[in-house]
Amino acid sequence: MARDFAADIADPIAREIVSNVGTWVDKEVKPQASEFEHADTYPDPLVKGMSDMGLFGIKIPEKYGGLDLSFECYAGVCIELARGWMSLAGIINTHVLVGYAISEYGTEAQKQAYLPRLVEPEIRCALSITEPDAGSDAQAIKTTARRDGDDYVINGQKMWVTNGHKAGVYLVMTKTDPAAEPRHKGITAFLVDHDVPGFIKGKKFEKLGYKGVETTELAFDDARVPATAVLGGKEGSGFQHIMSALEVGRINVSARGVGLAQSAFDDAIRYAQKRQAFGKPIIEHQAQQIRLAEMATKIRAARLLTLDAARKKDSGIRSDLDAGIAKLFSTEICQEVVLDALRIHGGVAYSKELPLERYYRDAPLMIIAEGTSDIQKIVIARSLVKDYPI
Amino acid sequence: MNIIVCVKQIPDPETPSSSFKVDEAAKKVIPAQGIAPVVNPFDPQATEAALRLNEADGGGKVTVISLGAESARDAIKHALAMGADEGVLLNDPSFDGIDNFQTAVALAKAIQKVGEFDLILMGRSAADWDMGVVPSGVGQLLGVPVVSVAKAIEKNGGSVKVERVLDDGFQTVEAPLPAIVSVSNEFGEPRYPQLRQIMLAAKKTVQIWSAADIGLGAEETGAANRWLPLEALYVPKVESNVEIIEGDSPEEKARNLAQKLRAAKLI
Ligand SMILES: Cc1cc2nc3c(=O)[nH]c(=O)nc-3n(C[C@H](O)[C@H](O)[C@H](O)COP(=O)(O)OP(=O)(O)OC[C@H]3O[C@@H](n4cnc5c(N)ncnc54)[C@H](O)[C@@H]3O)c2cc1C
Ligand SMILES: Cc1cc2nc3c(=O)[nH]c(=O)nc-3n(C[C@H](O)[C@H](O)[C@H](O)COP(=O)(O)OP(=O)(O)OC[C@H]3O[C@@H](n4cnc5c(N)ncnc54)[C@H](O)[C@@H]3O)c2cc1C
Numbered sequence: 170m171a172r173d174f175a176a177d178i179a180d181p182i183a184r185e186i187v188s189n190v191g192t193w194v195d196k197e198v199k200p201q202a203s204e205f206e207h208a209d210t211y212p213d214p215l216v217k218g219m220s221d222m223g224l225f226g227i228k229i230p231e232k233y234g235g236l237d238l239s240f241e242c243y244a245g246v247c248i249e250l251a252r253g254w255m256s257l258a259g260i261i262n263t264h265v266l267v268g269y270a271i272s273e274y275g276t277e278a279q280k281q282a283y284l285p286r287l288v289e290p291e292i293r294c295a296l297s298i299t300e301p302d303a304g305s306d307a308q309a310i311k312t313t314a315r316r317d318g319d320d321y322v323i324n325g326q327k328m329w330v331t332n333g334h335k336a337g338v339y340l341v342m343t344k345t346d347p348a349a350e351p352r353h354k355g356i357t358a359f360l361v362d363h364d365v366p367g368f369i370k371g372k373k374f375e376k377l378g379y380k381g382v383e384t385t386e387l388a389f390d391d392a393r394v395p396a397t398a399v400l401g402g403k404e405g406s407g408f409q410h411i412m413s414a415l416e417v418g419r420i421n422v423s424a425r426g427v428g429l430a431q432s433a434f435d436d437a438i439r440y441a442q443k444r445q446a447f448g449k450p451i452i453e454h455q456a457q458q459i460r461l462a463e464m465a466t467k468i469r470a471a472r473l474l475t476l477d478a479a480r481k482k483d484s485g486i487r488s489d490l491d492a493g494i495a496k497l498f499s500t501e502i503c504q505e506v507v508l509d510a511l512r513i514h515g516g517v518a519y520s521k522e523l524p525l526e527r528y529y530r531d532a533p534l535m536i537i538a539e540g541t542s543d544i545q546k547i548v549i550a551r552s553l554v555k556d557y558p559i
Numbered sequence: 560m561n562i563i564v565c566v567k568q569i570p571d572p573e574t575p576s577s578s579f580k581v582d583e584a585a586k587k588v589i590p591a592q593g594i595a596p597v598v599n600p601f602d603p604q605a606t607e608a609a610l611r612l613n614e615a616d617g618g619g620k621v622t623v624i625s626l627g628a629e630s631a632r633d634a635i636k637h638a639l640a641m642g643a644d645e646g647v648l649l650n651d652p653s654f655d656g657i658d659n660f661q662t663a664v665a666l667a668k669a670i671q672k673v674g675e676f677d678l679i680l681m682g683r684s685a686a687d688w689d690m691g692v693v694p695s696g697v698g699q700l701l702g703v704p705v706v707s708v709a710k711a712i713e714k715n716g717g718s719v720k721v722e723r724v725l726d727d728g729f730q731t732v733e734a735p736l737p738a739i740v741s742v743s744n745e746f747g748e749p750r751y752p753q754l755r756q757i758m759l760a761a762k763k764t765v766q767i768w769s770a771a772d773i774g775l776g777a778e779e780t781g782a783a784n785r786w787l788p789l790e791a792l793y794v795p796k797v798e799s800n801v802e803i804i805e806g807d808s809p810e811e812k813a814r815n816l817a818q819k820l821r822a823a824k825l826i
Contacts, residue, residue, distance in 0.1 A: 173595065182761045186754055189640065193751050223754040236754050 174252070174431070175245060177476055183242035191249045193218060198253030203524050206254065209380040211335070216260060219250075226288035228265050228417075230272050233284035240417070244424045244479035248472065251428025252435075255531040256381040258428065260293075262421040263332050267294035267340045270414040271360070274401040279360060283338060292337025292363075296418075297327045297387055298411060304329075305544050307342065308352040308408065312389060314343040314359060319396055321345070323359065323367075323389040331538075333385030334370050337363050341389075342411055345404045358400040358407030367392035378530030412489070415539060416482060419492040422539040423475040426499030429535075430468045433510035433528045437461065441513055457513060464506045471499035490552040497545035500535035507532045560619040560677040560714065560736075562609040563670055565697075566602040566638055568631040569687040571595065579794065586792040587656070588687075598634040601682025603749035605742040606638045608712055609680050610750070616714060620644050622676075624669050626654060626662055632765050639760035640752035646765040647673065653770050656782030658789075659688065663696025665780065668773040670701065678719065679739040683708045694741040704734040710745035 175188040197218055205212045219225065227243055229235020243265065250258040268287045271279055286292050303309040312325025323343055330339070339361045349355025361368060371386030400410055438461055441452035451457050478491040507528045511518040518525040536542045570579075571594050578591040590596070606623070613619035623638040625631045626649040635646035649669055657665075670676060679701075684691030691707070698705030711722040715733065723730045724743050734740075752760070770780050778784055804819065806812030820826045 182758055185636070185640070185761065186757050189752050189757060218751070221753065222751055227754065236758065238754070238758075 177472060178245045183239055186242055187245035187249055190246050194249050194253035202254035203527055206380045206527050212381050224261060225264055225290040229268050229284050229288050234288045240420060240479035240482040241476055244420050244475050247421050247424035248428040251425040252432045255425050255429050256379055258425045259331055259382050262418055263296045264294045266414045266418045267296055269417045270340055270410055274410040276402045293332060295330055295332040295336035295339045297330045297339050298342045299329045301326060301328055305541060310342055310344060312343045313347060314345050314357060320393050323392040325389050327387040329384055330387050331382060331384045333387055334383050342407055353408035354405050356408040357404045358410055359394055359398045360400055361394055365392050365394055379534045416488050416492045418539045419496040420479050422535050423495040423499040426503035426535050427471045427475050429528055429531060430503040430506040433507045434464050434468055437510040437513040460509055464509050467502035467506055471502050474498055489548055493545045493548040497542055501542060503535060504532045560613060560616055561675050562621050563673060563676045563679045564605050564609050564621060564623050565666055565681045566623055566625045566634045567599045567685045568596045568627045568634040569599045569685055571597045572686045581792050581794055583793050586789050596630060598637050599682050599685045604746045605680040605682050606641050606643055607749035608742050608746055610642045612714055622673055626665055635765050636760055639763050640757045641750055642756055648765050648767045650767050651770040653780040657780055658785040658787045659690050659692045660696055660786040661780060663693050665775055667697045667700035668775055672773050677736045681741045683741045683743040694739050698739045703737050703739055705739045706732055706734050707741045708743045709740050710743055712740055
């Protein structure tokens with residue numbers, strides 16, 4: 170038994186959904202997660218469970234057969250998924266993010282071609298920005314797309330693509346005008362189907378954590394796509410579109426930080442009541458009470474920041490500031506909370522028989538992916554400066 | 560088929576024993592603080608059985624009935640989210656403290672008020688009092704056959720073929736419809752509600768019927784009119800002893816253990 174994790178969700182239907190996903194996580198995910206993780210195998214039965222519930226269609230507009238639920242609901246669902254296993258929230262992340270980019274910025278033809286297929290889902294989505302020489306500085310990408318009649322020809326190499334082998338459609342960031350100034354004006358995003366000739370799926374990375382879901386290299390060797398594959402149909406808007414979609418990604422990663430930290434805390438507060446040292450349960454040592462109280466406070470703040478960022482996004486305003494603050498805070502406290510949970514467990518935390526070691530390997534991903542903590546701070550500061558004109 | 564499923568909300572069976580308390584004077588279980596009640600674990604299996612039977616049959620209607628506190632609406636909502644069509648909550652101050660027989664009377668009256676039915680499904684027992692008598696009670700009152708502890712149910716024209724779980728095996732029986740079947744955990748996992756169904760369930764209204772609405776007389780309800788007067792309610796003291804069985808070889812240890820168990824009349 171644990172606390173009602175859905176209690177902070179304002180909308181009653183969303184609360185019901187989050188609570189149901191939480192039940193599924195407790196029964197189906199928690200008992201199996203470490204096994205899948207240690208074997209680094211793709212969790213097909215869990216992903217099937219997620220699609221049976223309809224999670225992949227959560228943000229697709231109703232008009233295209235989706236559920237069109239709120240970001241608040243989505244954030245709550247991602248917190249719960251990550252409470253079971255962080256990778257599951259990663260499997261859904263790029264799917265929802267690309268689905269969002271298509272529904273917000275796609276042409277009507279693109280919406281009709283893709284959105285209904287993302288609901289069941291018949292195909293899943295990946296997002297490909299990062300390259301060997303461009304990560305935080307995304308505008309430094311070198312992958313090019315050259316116009317050739319009714320087509321574009323894409324060349325270049327991509328790195329760190331989550332869902333890179335299993336996706337059916339990839340939102341790929343390219344340069345259509347490498348000489349453009351400012352650089353973002355030369356950036357165009359393409360919807361590339363998985364079977365385009367010249368589109369090569371590269372090796373899968375061996376990772377510290379975030380296992381089960383594959384993160385891969387991709388290469389484009391004269392990959393030819395029709396001009397209709399340009400997201401929104403207009404060259405030069407790709408950077409803007411992807412940055413907006415990344416707000417959705419940051420809400421997701423922030424939620425993952427909350428869920429993972431919650432899971433570590435839940436284990437720690439139970440263990441602290443069972444484990445005896447110096448004649449009493451360790452929870453009765455004040456040092457441990459203080460530690461647990463600090464952990465709980467951080468998680469609570471992270472949860473509320475995450476839901477707040479999601480609600481801002483629901484209200485339709487640009488939420489890079491709020492999503493940035495939430496992501497920065499949740500992922501940083503996640504590291505701290507997980508380490509504290511390890512401390513509380515003492516030696517057993519170091520064993521693979523408990524999930525603590527998995528939490529510990531999963532936590533660092535989140536301070537890197539979807540923009541490092543440094544980059545979040547830059548986004549936050551730049552956004553705040555606009556509020557204080559002098 | 561028109562199927563009626565009876566579901567019950569109970570204290571969470573996972574409640575740690577340290578949080579489980581009874582008020583011996585009032586002869587009542589004190590709800591554990593911060594631990595929400597849950598659907599009786601066998602009941603979603605009954606709902607699952609209803610949904611599968613109607614899916615195989617190409618249609619039908621599933622009505623869910625629960626007798627309980629206002630919070631039992633959640634148990635009904637859960638069944639609606641799984642795919643049931645309608646929900647009725649039997650809620651009345653006089654239901655506080657009634658026994659299983661009075662519950663059966665109330666459910667039978669509510670079922671009569673619902674009207675037409677081909678099949679009534681319930682969980683094999685409720686995991687709180689664990690008596691398992693409500694299905695038989697309702698069957699007696701409605702004058703329909705009752706088949707208990709089902710692991711598989713198949714509709715066969717105007718009857719149902721039910722595979723029952725026995726202590727030492729399985730038994731297959733057939734009952735004419737309408738009938739009552741109580742469903743066991745061997746039936747298989749109930750489905751998880753789909754997001755879309757949860758959204759639809761939220762829009763469905765749960766009707767609330769009082770004792771008067773189902774025509775229950777004052778003498779039929781209320782803790783004072785229990786068929787089974789409650790003499791005392793207390794948490795049993797659990798004592799445990801550890802004894803290490805000695806022996807030079809595993810065989811000898813096993814023999815010594817067997818002798819001890821036999822002496823204690825445990826085998
Ligand atoms: C498991 C995993 C999955 C991923 N999935 C995807 C995916 O699906 N799609 C995708 O496109 N990418 C993905 N990524 C890539 C991820 O987004 C990048 O790793 C991340 O943005 C950081 O980029 P980088 O690795 O190139 O680091 P770099 O940009 O090289 O950063 C190195 C360090 O420099 C710091 N730094 C950089 N610029 C500044 C600055 N201006 N001021 C101060 N410090 C700075 C960074 O904060 C960091 O500490 C994934 C990464 C991982 C590890
Ligand atoms: C890889 C590995 C190798 C090891 N090798 C050896 C070895 O070779 N030989 C050996 O003997 N041991 C070994 N150990 C055991 C190690 O020394 C213990 O794990 C360590 O001393 C902590 O003890 P514990 O695990 O029982 O944790 P516990 O003592 O149960 O501690 C649990 C938590 O309670 C806290 N706590 C305990 N008492 C108090 C208090 N009074 N006030 C406040 N907080 C308190 C602790 O700080 C900790 O946070 C090894 C452990 C590991 C992980």
